[in-house]
Each structure stands twice: as C-alpha cells, then as structure tokens.
Amino acid sequence: MLPSASTRFIGRLQARDPEAWFELWETFGPVLEAQLRRWGAGRIGPETVRDLSQETLTALSESIERHDPARGARFSTWLLAIARHILSGELDRRGARKRGSGQRTASLDAASAPSHPVPAPDRDYESAVFRAKVAAAVRKVERESEFLDFNIYRLRVFDGRSGQDVAAALRISEPTVSRRMARVRDALRARLGDVVSAFSFTADELDEAARNGLDWNPTKGDDSRFDEALAEVVRRQTAPPPAPGRRR
Amino acid sequence: MPIEFPFPDLLPNVLLVVLSLALVILGFYLLIKLLQGVGWLLGRAGGFLGAMLADFGRLLGSGLAVPAFLAIIVVQALLSRDAQVRHYSRGMRQELALAGRAAYGLFLGNWLQLFGLRALGEGLERRLPEALATAPQSTSPRSNGFDGYTVVGNLPTGGSGARLYVARPDARKRANFTRAGRGEVTEVVIKSFALDDGSNLPEIVRESRALEFARNLGLVLEHGIDQRRFYYITPFVPGEDLGVVTARLHAISGPDGLNTLQLRHALGYVADLLETLDRYHRAGFWHKDVKPGNVIVAEGRAHLVDLGLLTPLRSTLTLTTHGTEYYRDPELVRQALKGARVTDVDGVRFDLYGVGALLFSVIENSFPGHGSLSPITKTCPEAVQWIIRRAMAELQGRYPHARAMLADVRAVMTAPDPFALKPAELPSLAGLRVEDTPPLPEPLS
Numbered sequence: 185m186l187p188s189a190s191t192r193f194i195g196r197l198q199a200r201d202p203e204a205w206f207e208l209w210e211t212f213g214p215v216l217e218a219q220l221r222r223w224g225a226g227r228i229g230p231e232t233v234r235d236l237s238q239e240t241l242t243a244l245s246e247s248i249e250r251h252d253p254a255r256g257a258r259f260s261t262w263l264l265a266i267a268r269h270i271l272s273g274e275l276d277r278r279g280a281r282k283r284g285s286g287q288r289t290a291s292l293d294a295a296s297a298p299s300h301p302v303p304a305p306d307r308d309y310e311s312a313v314f315r316a317k318v319a320a321a322v323r324k325v326e327r328e329s330e331f332l333d334f335n336i337y338r339l340r341v342f343d344g345r346s347g348q349d350v351a352a353a354l355r356i357s358e359p360t361v362s363r364r365m366a367r368v369r370d371a372l373r374a375r376l377g378d379v380v381s382a383f384s385f386t387a388d389e390l391d392e393a394a395r396n397g398l399d400w401n402p403t404k405g406d407d408s409r410f411d412e413a414l415a416e417v418v419r420r421q422t423a424p425p426p427a428p429g430r431r432r
Numbered sequence: 433m434p435i436e437f438p439f440p441d442l443l444p445n446v447l448l449v450v451l452s453l454a455l456v457i458l459g460f461y462l463l464i465k466l467l468q469g470v471g472w473l474l475g476r477a478g479g480f481l482g483a484m485l486a487d488f489g490r491l492l493g494s495g496l497a498v499p500a501f502l503a504i505i506v507v508q509a510l511l512s513r514d515a516q517v518r519h520y521s522r523g524m525r526q527e528l529a530l531a532g533r534a535a536y537g538l539f540l541g542n543w544l545q546l547f548g549l550r551a552l553g554e555g556l557e558r559r560l561p562e563a564l565a566t567a568p569q570s571t572s573p574r575s576n577g578f579d580g581y582t583v584v585g586n587l588p589t590g591g592s593g594a595r596l597y598v599a600r601p602d603a604r605k606r607a608n609f610t611r612a613g614r615g616e617v618t619e620v621v622i623k624s625f626a627l628d629d630g631s632n633l634p635e636i637v638r639e640s641r642a643l644e645f646a647r648n649l650g651l652v653l654e655h656g657i658d659q660r661r662f663y664y665i666t667p668f669v670p671g672e673d674l675g676v677v678t679a680r681l682h683a684i685s686g687p688d689g690l691n692t693l694q695l696r697h698a699l700g701y702v703a704d705l706l707e708t709l710d711r712y713h714r715a716g717f718w719h720k721d722v723k724p725g726n727v728i729v730a731e732g733r734a735h736l737v738d739l740g741l742l743t744p745l746r747s748t749l750t751l752t753t754h755g756t757e758y759y760r761d762p763e764l765v766r767q768a769l770k771g772a773r774v775t776d777v778d779g780v781r782f783d784l785y786g787v788g789a790l791l792f793s794v795i796e797n798s799f800p801g802h803g804s805l806s807p808i809t810k811t812c813p814e815a816v817q818w819i820i821r822r823a824m825a826e827l828q829g830r831y832p833h834a835r836a837m838l839a840d841v842r843a844v845m846t847a848p849d850p851f852a853l854k855p856a857e858l859p860s861l862a863g864l865r866v867e868d869t870p871p872l873p874e875p876l877s
Contacts, residue, residue, distance in 0.1 A: 202769035210762060319805065326804060331829025335821055342807070353814055355856035422802040 189381035190259070197248050209241055211320040211383070215312045216240050216267050223268070240267045259385045260313040313383075314392050315421040321379040322418060325371045336361055337368035341411045342418055369407060372414065373400040480546040487537040494531035501527060578622055578656070578663065580605040587621065594639065594740070597622040598668055609653060619668040620653060623740075626661035636662050639740055645717050646739040669737065671730030674701060674794070678724060682797040689810030690795065692850060698794045699816070699845045701727065701734035702787065703838060708736045709783055710834035716745050718779030722786030723759040724793055747774040758799045761785035763827055781830045784837055788823025795820070815844050818855035836860055 196204035220233045220240075244266050257265075326334050336354070339345045340361065351358045376393055377400040384390045393400060397413030501524035508516040536556065544553045577583065581599035589596060599622050601609065609617040625636045643664045646652050655664035681694040690698060705727055712719055719726075720741035728735045741754050751768040753760075761782045792800045792808070795816060800806035804824040808817050819840050822831055831837040839859040847853040855861055 202771075203766060206766055206769050319802070322805060323803070327826040331822065331825045334825075334829075335818075338821070353854050353856060354861070355854070418805065419807070422805055422807050 189378055190384055193382040194248070197244075205241065207320070208244075209238075210323075211316050211379075212263060212313070213238075213241070215309075215316050216263065218312060219264065219267055219309055236267075257385060258389055259383050260310055260389070262385065263313070264309065314396065315417050317379050317383050318376065318393075318398065318414070318417045319421045320383075321372060321375040322414075324375045324379065325368060328375075329368055329371060333364045333368050336364045340365055341415050344415070366407075369410065373410070376400045476546060480542055483537060483542045483545070487534040487542065490534035491531055491538060494527050494534065497527045498524060498531070578624075578665075581620065581622065581665075583622070584619075594635070595624045595626070597624065599665075614653065614667075617653065617667055619670070620665045621668045621737075622663050622665050624661055624663035626663075628660055642739055642742040645742045645744060649712065649715055649717065649742075651739060666737075666739070669728045669730050669735045671728040671735070674724035674727040674729055674734065674790070677701070677729045678794050678797055681794075689812060695813070695816075695850060696845055697732075699841055699850075700732070701729055702791050702794065703841050703845065704734035705736055705787060705790070706834045706838040706841065708734075709787065710838065712742075713745070713780045713783070713834055717742050718745055718783045719786075720779070720782070721755055721759075722783055722790060723756045724790055725756075727790070743774055743779060745774070745779045749774055751777055755786075758801060758803075759786045759789045762803055778827065780833055781827050784823050784831050784834065787834075787837065788820050791816070791823065792820050800824070813844060813850045813853060815840070815847075815850065815853040815855050815858055818858060818861075819844070822860065831860065 193204060197208065217233055220236050240263075244263075247266070329337075332354075336350055339350045339353070340347060345353075347358045347361045351361050354361075376398060380390065380393050380400075384392075396417065397409050398417070399410070501520055505517055505520045505524065508520060541553050541557060544550055578597075578599060580602050582602070583597045583599045585598040587596035587598060599620050601617060601620060606617060609615070623639070625639055640657075640662060643652060643655055646664075646666075647655075651666060653665045653667065656662070678698065681690055681698055685691040685694045705722070709719060709722070719736060719739075720743050721738060722736070726736060726738045728737050751764070751772045751774050753765050753768045755764065763785075764777070764782045767777050789800045792806060795808060795812045796806075796810055804821070804826075808820065819837065822829070822840075823837055824830075831840075836859075843858050844850045844853055847857075
C-alpha cells in the first residue's frame with residue numbers, strides 16, 4: 185500500500201503541476217546528475233550530464249501517466265531506471281550517429297519494466313537519495329519558519345554552537361534559544377514525515393528516516409539524537425559540489 | 433614456574449600442523465590476491481580494448497561523415513544559402529571535434545589510461561579544450577564595422593549569444609560624449625547581436641527591451657539597429673571580474689579565509705554593488721543576473737555590468753527563469769514556473785539573493801552549491817555570516833531593500849574588529865532605522 189502523500193505527489197506530477205515538477209527537480213536533480221556523472225565517466229562531459237538529468241525528468245513527464253507505483257519498486261530505483269534509460273539512449277544515439285547505422289533507442293516503458301537490466305542501486309546512491317529527501321524537508325522548513333528561529337536552529341545544530349554562544353551573539357536569553365529551536369525541530373519532524381512519505385514507494389523507504397535517527401514521531405525519538413542525526417545528514421549533503429554552470 | 437607442554441613428543445608435530453595451516457591460509461590469501469590482480473588486469477585490458485575499438489569506430493565514422501558534410505556545404509554555398517552553410521559547418525566542426533577526441537584516445541589517451549597515467553593526459557583532455565572553448569574570438573565583427581569606432585579587442589561572450597567588442601571612439605564621437613556630459617570616454621564596449629554571427633530573434637528582442645530600460649538609467653552611450661544586427665554601446669570598465677579578484681584576495685590571505693584587510697576590501701566591493709543596485713531599484717528596475725562575473729573591479733571600486741536581463745520591477749510580462757545557476761533565487765524559478773508576472777513578485781529581493789550568494793562566494797572562494805543551506809567553512813566574521821544568511825533567506829525573512837543590507841555591510845566594514853562584531857549589533861537586528869523604500873514607478877510592459 186502506497187503512502188497517501190506519495191500517491192498525492194504522483195497525482196500532482198500526473199496533473200502537470202509545475203511546482204511538483206520543480207520540487208522533484210530541486211530535490212533529486214543533483215542526485216541524478218551525480219549518478220549520471222558516475223555512469224558516464226570519461227564518456228560524457230559535465231554539460232551533457234546536466235542536459236541528460238533534465239532529459240530524465242522530461243522522459244519522466246512523458247511516462248508519468250502510465251506509471252504504476254504499486255508495482256513494488258522503490259522510488260529511488262524508479263528514478264534510477266529512467267536516468268539509466270536516458271543515458272543509454274544518449275550513448276546509443278552517439279554510437280548510431282558515429283556509425284551512421286540509425287540505431288534507435290529502447291522505449292522508456294521497456295526501461296521501466298522489471299525485466300530491464302537496471303543495475304541495482306548501490307549504497308552511495310540510496311544514501312544520496314535519502315539525504316536529498318532530508319535536505320528538501322530542511323529547505324521547506326527554512327521557507328516556512330521565521331528567519332530568526334531557523335537561524336538559531338542552524339547555529340546550534342548545523343554549526344554546532346552552544347546555546348550560550350548563540351544567545352550572546354543574538355542578545356537573547358538561553359530559554360528563548362531553546363524555545364525557538366523546539367519550534368523549528370517540531371516543524372522539521374512534521375516536514376520530514378511529509379517529504380519522506382511523498383518520495384517513498386515502499387515500507388523500507390518509509391522506515392529509512394527512523395533507521396537513521398530521524399524519527400519524526402517525537403514520542404519515539406529524543407531531541408538531541410534527532411538534532412545530531414540531522415546535522416550529520418545535512419553536513420554530508422552540503423559537501424562541496426561540482427563546478428558551476430553558465431547562465432541558463 | 434614455567435608452563436610445560438603436557439606431551440613434549442607431540443610438540444614438533446603440533447607446530448608442524450600449525451605452520452602448515454598458516455601456510456595454507458597464506459597460500460589461499462595470496463591466490464585470491466593473485467586472482468584479483470589477474471581479474472583487475474583483464475578488466476583493464478578489456479576496458480582498453482573496448483575503448484580502442486570504440487574510438488576506432490568513431491574515427492572511421494567521422495571519416496565518412498566529414499566528406500558528406502563538406503559536399504553538402506559546397507552545394508549550399510553554390511546555391512548562396514548562407515544560413516544552411518553555417519548550419520552544416522557547425523555540424524562538420526562538431527564531427528571534426530569528435531574525430532579529434534577519438535584520435536587522441538586511439539593514439540594516446542587510452543594508452544595512458546591502460547598504464548594508469550591518466551593524470552599525464554589531463555592537460556590535453558581537459559585544460560586545453562577548456563582554454564580553446566573560452567579563447568577570445570576574432571576581434572573584427574563579421575558584419576560591417578561600427579561607424580565612428582575602431583574595434584580593438586573583444587570580451588568573452590556570456591549566455592546571451594551576443595558578441596562583445598572593445599572599441600575606441602573617434603574624435604567626433606568623443607566630442608559628442610563630452611558635450612552630452614559623459615566625460616572623457618576613451619574606450620567603449622559594443623554589445624552586438626548580428627544574425628550573421630549566430631544571434632537569434634528572441635535574444636535580440638529581449639536585449640532590445642533591456643536596452644530601453646538601461647537607457648532610462650543613463651547606462652547606454654548610444655545604440656544602433658539595421659537589417660542584420662542590433663547593438664548598443666556602454667562605457668568600457670577596464671578591470672578584472674570579482675571572481676578573479678576574490679581568488680587573489682584568498683591567495684594573499686591564505687587557505688583559512690580572508691584576513692581582516694582583505695575582508696574589508698571585499699566588503700567594499702559588495703557595498704559598491706549594493707549602492708548600484710539601490711540606484712537601479714529606486715529607478716524601478718532590477719538587474720536579474722547578479723554574480724561575480726558581472727562585477728568588474730577597477731581602481732578599487734566595483735562596477736556592475738551586463739544589462740542583458742535588466743527588467744522593470746512593475747513589468748506586466750511573465751517572469752522568466754533567466755539568470756545564473758547558484759546566484760539565482762530558487763524562488764524565482766518556482767514563481768516563474770507558476771506563470772507569475774514580474775509585477776507580482778519582488779525583483780528587489782531576488783537581486784539581494786544574488787548579492788548574498790556573491791558575498792558567500794567572496795568569503796568561500798567558491799559558489800553556494802546548496803543555496804541557502806551552503807555551509808560557510810572559511811574563517812568569517814559571525815556578522816558577515818548573518819548577512820549572507822539574511823540575504824539568502826526565504827523572501828519574507830530577506831532584507832527588504834538594498835539599503836538595509838548595505839547598512840549591515842558598512843557596519844562590519846567600519847567595525848574596529850569585524851571578527852568581534854556580533855550579529856545583534858548589526859543595524860538590521862539592532863532595530864536602527866533604515867529609510868523606507870520609495871514607491872515603485874508606474875507599470876511598464
């Protein structure tokens with residue numbers, strides 16, 4: 185049984201909701217780019233990687249109406265299958281162009297079918313997808329929170345500053361720091377639940393947050409463990425990216 | 433008391449068994465390593481063979497395609513079809529580039545890869561093609577020259593498809609500029625969109641709109657349009673872009689980040705930029721492409737250039753996603769995808785996001801690859817970190833106008849020790865009054 189948030193999100197994609205598409209791109213675009221870069225190492229340049237990851241989402245938009253997430257595949261595998269299809273298509277096209285053979289690429293439906301030889305997603309990829317979900321939740325909370333609240337949380341948790349230090353920097357009391365932090369933490373838990381549910385097709389994917397110390401149920405997870413786990417995920421997620429692109 | 437082995441006669445046998453076992457285990461270990469090594473070698477050899485075959489095929493394919501392209505180009509040239517000639521010439525250039533890469537792989541690259549010497553070929557594989565791609569193009573415009581100007585150089589082209597020429601005005605033009613109160617103009621930049629140079633109509637239309645706005649701001653010396661091209665002329669600011677200057681400031685300061693002196697220089701440039709933006713915003717326009725590459729530092733002052741995306745704040749046109757990745761607010765993209773009109777959004781705050789991202793890049797000597805979540809890893813005053821966060825915050829939490837951000841930047845610049853300044857002491861947090869934004873001018877379409 186699919187999480188209802190996931191069904192709703194797929195429904196929004198199927199309804200061509202531009203915001204849903206942007207959300208998908210903003211969240212998973214960098215993961216797809218990284219994966220395509222790994223697969224295409226030495227064969228395709230950074231500009232092509234960028235184009236292909238956009239093409240992946242275009243292909244997705246063309247196939248989304250026929251997509252049945254109840255097949256049991258993980259969300260991450262689904263994305264990977266489409267990305268791989270796009271890359272194979274590009275390499276085939278290049279080969280065909282060079283050989284002049286006019287070879288055609290396989291259809292996307294064939295790529296999405298379970299029989300298609302999609303490489304099993306490795307741990308790095310799965311972990312990148314998970315981190316992307318967490319970062320999406322953090323970005324949402326940043327947008328929805330008061331600037332001061334979110335930045336108090338950022339200073340305390342992501343930058344590892346003490347409560348006393350933060351209070352002194354902003355000339356507020358320590359209890360105010362704790363109160364405002366708690367507000368952001370609650371919002372983070374709620375948003376994590378929403379985002380992970382929206383981008384999960386299987387129970388295993390749904391449990392991933394709790395397994396990583398990010399249980400969004402406050403009765404189960406303890407606050408400092410949640411903060412530590414979140415800081416670790418954000419730290420890994422925001423490690424230096426590849427070179428920047430040009431105006432587009 | 434020493435421990436005695438209970439069966440002394442068996443001791444040699446036991447030692448022999450243990451030794452044999454150890455040898456067997458060591459033998460297995462070495463065998464596995466050997467097999468792994470053989471597998472690795474086979475894999476490498478297989479990869480090498482595959483790459484050689486693929487490159488050979490590519491070279492052969494290009495060998496067939498290039499004469500075909502050439503024949504088509506000759507036929508089109510005979511029929512005087514200029515556009516087709518340019519189109520097929522581009523195709524042939526791509527094919528030749530592919531052939532070059534295949535030949536390189538066949539004769540050098542794959543061999544270097546086979547022997548683990550890939551690093552030796554990096555200069556040829558990456559740095560040389562990059563340098564070739566960014567090399568200045570011919571200084572002489574393909575179309576007729578520009579009346580009253582002598583082209584003396586060119587600048588790298590941006591994403592707009594225009595050609596940028598550096599030119600010297602003749603005596604008559606210089607006298608005209610002086611009479612018009614422009615001062616002594618010795619060199620200018622001519623931004624030219626010519627159909628013969630590969631520009632297309634949408635670019636020309638967009639740029640001509642921006643030109644109109646730039647003229648309102650007094651930023652354009654003159655412009656011209658004819659059947660084949662459109663161009664406009666602005667004063668030339670000789671200098672280096674802020675990216676280059678930032679790299680130098682970091683080289684002087686060391687790997688940990690900017691020292692106090694270099695930090696003050698850097699903040700001075702950001703203050704100049706904010707003053708310029710404030711002038712644009714008050715006049716009712718936003719720049720839409722704030723980034724280090726569009727800030728030129730000359731004689732210690734920063735100048736904002738590239739007016740190609742200049743947009744009226746009250747324009748009733750639909751918002752577009754144009755801008756530069758990492759310096760463009762993701763919210764702008766979100767709003768553009770929703771189909772918002774420019775007048776429905778706050779372009780001022782989008783520009784300020786760009787300034788925040790630019791300040792991040794100055795502090796980090798890198799770009800904010802994760803938007804507002806990008807971590808600041810270099811030594812940086814707490815107050816500056818706060819300014820960056822505030823400029824890149826979500827729309828409601830962001831600085832409302834350039835003057836508010838400028839007041840904070842100046843507070844750090846003038847602090848006796850910028851590193852001792854607390855965020856709470858910044859004007860925006862301390863509640864000091866920064867004059868309110870004036871009303872925006874009437875809508876422009």
